[in-house]
């Protein structure tokens with residue numbers, strides 16, 4: 184199979200309530216997919232299905248053999264009280280992929296490199312509960328990257344980080360995309376459309392667009408009355424979210 188991963192006719196949800204209906208998605212090497220959609224539309228649920236953290240009601244998830252996935256969870260889903268240090272959090276990204284643990288020395292080196300990159304060397308032994316939201320997001324980025332994934336999945340990685348780091352992050356993602364596929368959930372549609380190659384709109388169903396242009400037509404096509412401000416032709420900001428029945 185040339186795909187890294189395929190979702191085939193997935194329906195999924197919680198306690199019998201359906202959140203995602205008949206979703207299909209193919210992820211190929213070097214894809215960079217922006218995932219957008221309203222709050223509660225099922226973006227995080229889609230990622231959890233793909234990571235096999237929840238079992239779909241119907242359909243299947245097909246992965247390439249040996250696929251390693253790096254995952255940065257949406258920060259509000261992380262238990263800050265969990266008594267674990269920054270270093271241990273990063274290392275746990277290796278266990279998550281059954282990625283063979285290197286020698287202690289190699290692991291320590293890689294952790295240092297990643298911490299250096301996100302500007303947090305001095306926090307190596309800090310408990311994660313003592314970090315700010317933005318610092319925690321940086322650490323979870325290190326965790327997502329430690330096993331050299333083929334597929335990097337980021338659920339709103341820019342919620343808490345400051346503008347300077349956000350720019351670093353986006354530069355890094357463009358660099359990483361040369362070697363790995365990336366799925367990026369974000370509400371920042373302006374930034375998304377300038378970085379990603381294709382767009383998936385998730386709102387119960389999934390609509391895939393083979394372009395990175397978020398036009399009013401794209402938004403209308405999944406029936407979301409999201410208003411956007413445009414600067415020229417680039418949509419800038421989501422103003423309004425809404426409930427779907």
Ligand SMILES: Nc1ncnc2c1ncn2[C@@H]1O[C@H](COP(=O)(O)OP(=O)(O)OP(=O)(O)O)[C@@H](O)[C@H]1O
Pocket residue numbers: 197198202220221222223224225226227228229257
């Ligand atoms: N563990 C859970 N148990 C029950 N319902 C859940 C659970 N997680 C999510 N849901 C529900 O599933 C729906 C989709 O949630 P999901 O987190 O996938 O949305 P989202 O698109 O990621 O939203 P956001 O933009 O706010 O992150 C919501 O109605 C939510 O209340």
Ligand SMILES: [Mg+2]
Pocket residue numbers: 226227228257338
């Ligand atoms: Mg979410």
